[in-house]
Amino acid sequence: MSGPKVIKSLERGLRVLQALQMQPDSSLQELYLLTGISKPSILRILHTCARSGIVTRRLGDGRYRIGAMLSHAPSRREHHDRIAEAAAPILERLCERVSWPSDLMVPAGDHMQIRETTRARSPFLLQQERIGLPVNWLWSAVGTAYLAYCPTKERQRVLDLLRKSSRPEDRLAREPGRLNVILDEVRERGYGIRNSMHSGGYYGGPPHSDGLFSIAVPLRDGPRVLGAINMLWLKKAFSIEAFAAHHLAELQNAAAEIVSSVQRRTKR
Amino acid sequence: MSGPKVIKSLERGLRVLQALQMQPDSSLQELYLLTGISKPSILRILHTCARSGIVTRRLGDGRYRIGAMLSHAPSRREHHDRIAEAAAPILERLCERVSWPSDLMVPAGDHMQIRETTRARSPFLLQQERIGLPVNWLWSAVGTAYLAYCPTKERQRVLDLLRKSSRPEDRLAREPGRLNVILDEVRERGYGIRNSMHSGGYYGGPPHSDGLFSIAVPLRDGPRVLGAINMLWLKKAFSIEAFAAHHLAELQNAAAEIVSSVQRRTKR
DNA sequence: GCATGCGTTCCGCAGTGTGAAATGGTACGT
DNA sequence: ACGTACCATTTCACACTGCGGAACGCATGC
Numbered sequence: 180m181s182g183p184k185v186i187k188s189l190e191r192g193l194r195v196l197q198a199l200q201m202q203p204d205s206s207l208q209e210l211y212l213l214t215g216i217s218k219p220s221i222l223r224i225l226h227t228c229a230r231s232g233i234v235t236r237r238l239g240d241g242r243y244r245i246g247a248m249l250s251h252a253p254s255r256r257e258h259h260d261r262i263a264e265a266a267a268p269i270l271e272r273l274c275e276r277v278s279w280p281s282d283l284m285v286p287a288g289d290h291m292q293i294r295e296t297t298r299a300r301s302p303f304l305l306q307q308e309r310i311g312l313p314v315n316w317l318w319s320a321v322g323t324a325y326l327a328y329c330p331t332k333e334r335q336r337v338l339d340l341l342r343k344s345s346r347p348e349d350r351l352a353r354e355p356g357r358l359n360v361i362l363d364e365v366r367e368r369g370y371g372i373r374n375s376m377h378s379g380g381y382y383g384g385p386p387h388s389d390g391l392f393s394i395a396v397p398l399r400d401g402p403r404v405l406g407a408i409n410m411l412w413l414k415k416a417f418s419i420e421a422f423a424a425h426h427l428a429e430l431q432n433a434a435a436e437i438v439s440s441v442q443r444r445t446k447r
Numbered sequence: 448m449s450g451p452k453v454i455k456s457l458e459r460g461l462r463v464l465q466a467l468q469m470q471p472d473s474s475l476q477e478l479y480l481l482t483g484i485s486k487p488s489i490l491r492i493l494h495t496c497a498r499s500g501i502v503t504r505r506l507g508d509g510r511y512r513i514g515a516m517l518s519h520a521p522s523r524r525e526h527h528d529r530i531a532e533a534a535a536p537i538l539e540r541l542c543e544r545v546s547w548p549s550d551l552m553v554p555a556g557d558h559m560q561i562r563e564t565t566r567a568r569s570p571f572l573l574q575q576e577r578i579g580l581p582v583n584w585l586w587s588a589v590g591t592a593y594l595a596y597c598p599t600k601e602r603q604r605v606l607d608l609l610r611k612s613s614r615p616e617d618r619l620a621r622e623p624g625r626l627n628v629i630l631d632e633v634r635e636r637g638y639g640i641r642n643s644m645h646s647g648g649y650y651g652g653p654p655h656s657d658g659l660f661s662i663a664v665p666l667r668d669g670p671r672v673l674g675a676i677n678m679l680w681l682k683k684a685f686s687i688e689a690f691a692a693h694h695l696a697e698l699q700n701a702a703a704e705i706v707s708s709v710q711r712r713t714k715r
Numbered sequence: 716g717c718a719t720g721c722g723t724t725c726c727g728c729a730g731t732g733t734g735a736a737a738t739g740g741t742a743c744g745t
Numbered sequence: 746a747c748g749t750a751c752c753a754t755t756t757c758a759c760a761c762t763g764c765g766g767a768a769c770g771c772a773t774g775c
Contacts, residue, residue, distance in 0.1 A: 183491075183755095184732090184755095185491065185495040185498055186456055186460065186491050186731085186732065187730095187732090187763090188454055188456045188731080188732080188762085189457050189460040189495045189496075190495050190498070192457040192460065192461075193460075193495070193496065193499040193501055197499070206722090207721075207722060207723095208721060211721095218722075218723085219723080219724080219764075222722080223452050223454050223764090224457060226452065227457045228457075228461065230453060231461040231462070233461055233464075452763090454762085454763065455762070455763090457763095474752085474753090475754095485733075485735085487734065487754080488732080490753075491732080717774105717775085718774085718775080719772105719773085719775095720771105720772090721770105721772085722769105722772100723768105723770080724768085724769075725766105725769095726765105726767095728764090728765105729762105729764085731761090731762075731763075732763095733757105733758105733759090733760085733761095735756105736755105736756085736757095737755080737757100738753100738754080738755070738756090739754075740751105740752090740753080740754095741750105741753100742750090742751085743748105743751095744749080744750095745747090745749100
């Protein structure tokens with residue numbers, strides 16, 4: 180039954196692809212255990228597939244996933260992965276030019292979530308954030324950037340959720356006046372910043388004690404907003420205004436590129 | 448940019464897969480022109496992919512297509528291709544055991560359509576029918592087998608369509624009495640046969656002048672009917688009753704296998 | 716501090732993939 | 746009926762590619 184000649188190296192490559200199919204988001208080690216192929220070989224296979232665009236690699240944690248080849252049902256999680264996949268190469272280029280790292284965040288109920296990051300790639304070792312880490316809606320640069328530009332209806336839904344929250348950091352959702360001032364400022368500036376001036380319980384500690392500043396812009400796809408990307412740097416290096424003057428245009432440009440890349444991918 | 452080591456043979460394999468993705472249903476020659484890879488190599492690649500279940504080959508005309516790896520949107524055409532893909536190995540085994548060939552047919556508006564066939568594989572060279580060839584609803588074994596078992600509503604829709612037809616071979620749709628007798632006979636026997644006793648204009652010529660008999664059973668998936676498969680043989684070799692006594696059970700068995708294979712494939 | 720785990724690189728050997736050319740088979744034109 | 750053209754498949758000798766054990770680098774955890 181296996182009569183005609185087969186290409187063994189291709190066969191093992193397909194075996195890795197099938198493993199990745201069964202368990203998306205795998206590390207090299209997991210694929211090694213799953214397939215029994217030696218790690219150097221899997222590495223070569225993944226490099227090859229990546230160069231062909233069949234698999235992509237997440238910048239943040241180096242995990243592999245199958246690329247845009249199969250579209251599948253557009254479940255919520257999958258959709259976010261598509262955005263992250265499209266964003267990865269663009270964030271990578273951005274990081275190479277500006278040196279400071281970026282994150283891609285998407286909405287996830289009562290918080291936002293990191294789906295991609297170039298922090299590991301930045302020459303400046305800022306703290307390593309994990310993929311999937313929750314980020315507050317109201318105090319973060321990405322959260323306010325998203326809320327400032329998303330449709331009113333969606334913003335209301337998020338705020339309704341936060342009003343039911345008992346977390347102290349979500350109190351602000353019950354003060355529409357102050358919140359609207361903040362969002363108006365975001366729209367005027369064109370980018371979101373961390374709201375560190377408001378003291379009091381951000382995740383228990385003092386707000387944003389990591390010594391970083393951040394600016395964030397939304398990923399606007401027509402009226403919709405897919406998520407937000409930010410850039411981070413050390414407070415002591417630049418003021419927010421100085422940094423924005425240098426890099427805001429590039430950040431906005433990257434956002435536009437990501438959106439059009441997502442559009443291209445979902446059209447087919 | 449292409450720094451790390453790459454497996455060239457895998458790369459060309461993926462190139463063929465991408466070509467197949469862009470143009471499903473390709474012949475070896477087409478893939479050769481599309482990729483520029485030598486034909487022996489493409490053949491080896493396709494054998495390899497086929498053995499891994501990534502691509503499947505149509506028995507009828509030897510064309511290749513991408514396998515169940517990607518589910519896509521279940522458009523009408525794609526769904527039929529899935530059925531054909533599932534049916535191929537089962538029809539192949541059937542042909543090996545019985546020697547006489549089979550076809551898989553699916554509904555296509557005012558006619559049925561061949562989506563797979565083992566005629567080329569049969570030791571008896573019956574005439575070669577092409578994939579996509581239209582087959583009459585009312586006079587063919589597969590058509591009557593389908594109509595006899597499909598839901599009433601669907602049968603009505605087909606007959607309404609045929610009543611609007613001006614083709615002489617569709618006249619029978621306007622005689623519900625005679626038609627119901629025929630369909631009742633099918634249900635009683637458990638299989639459909641060609642209605643060659645009615646003379647007059649089947650596709651212009653005398654009905655079924657090819658010297659063949661045929662029996663057909665539906666592919667029943669619960670209340671739905673996915674299509675029908677038949678078996679063909681030379682009139683002079685056996686009577687219908689004698690042939691059915693020998694092979695009907697196997698044909699019905701193959702139908703059941705195809706349906707459950709389709710179910711397995713569409714569940715994930 | 717050491718230990719562990721994972722990703723990556725190195726390198727020499729084994730054996731695998733490659734394409735030109737030959738073969739087999741089918742459809743078409745005359 | 747014969748000849749031609751086209752396509753799928755097989756054969757074969759040679760080149761070089763893919764392979765995995767071992768070593769390395771770099772984290773994280775104890």
